[in-house]
Amino acid sequence: MSRFRVAVHIVPRKGLLDPQGKAVADALHALGFSAVADARVGRHVVLDVDAASSDGALASVRTMCDKLLANPVTEDYEIAGVDAA
């Protein structure tokens, strides 16, 4: 068993309203950052997982995302990276 550090991005599904992103964009405009055309805000989750291989760690993190971490109706997730921890 080794320990792997898996990073996951969980983002609002494209085309769905992202109120937090809109709030960030509006706040940046109010501060004078008019070059910002769009902002989207998601979650960056880093998990330390014990597994026999990096593929095993990846598979279990995918299951965690499906079961708990990402809302399957409103969010998409992608595995951003797997490293030995």
Add this chain to the structure above:
Amino acid sequence: MSRFRVAVHIVPRKGLLDPQGKAVADALHALGFSAVADARVGRHVVLDVDAASSDGALASVRTMCDKLLANPVTEDYEIAGVDAA
């Protein structure tokens, strides 16, 4: 002027309590994912920025993080990537 998509990770500073990460780890344990040793939860912000160059886009996003996006006392940020949007 071109448009660049800049991704930023904003994470709780190392050593500080991360209650959201602890809640995620506890929930994963309760669901039977005992292989999870640690979880940390941050924000994944994607900004579309108009700038003359990718360096210019990066510099303005760093300023936005310093001024608004990241809490300088409790959070660290890192630029995860810059692409032409």
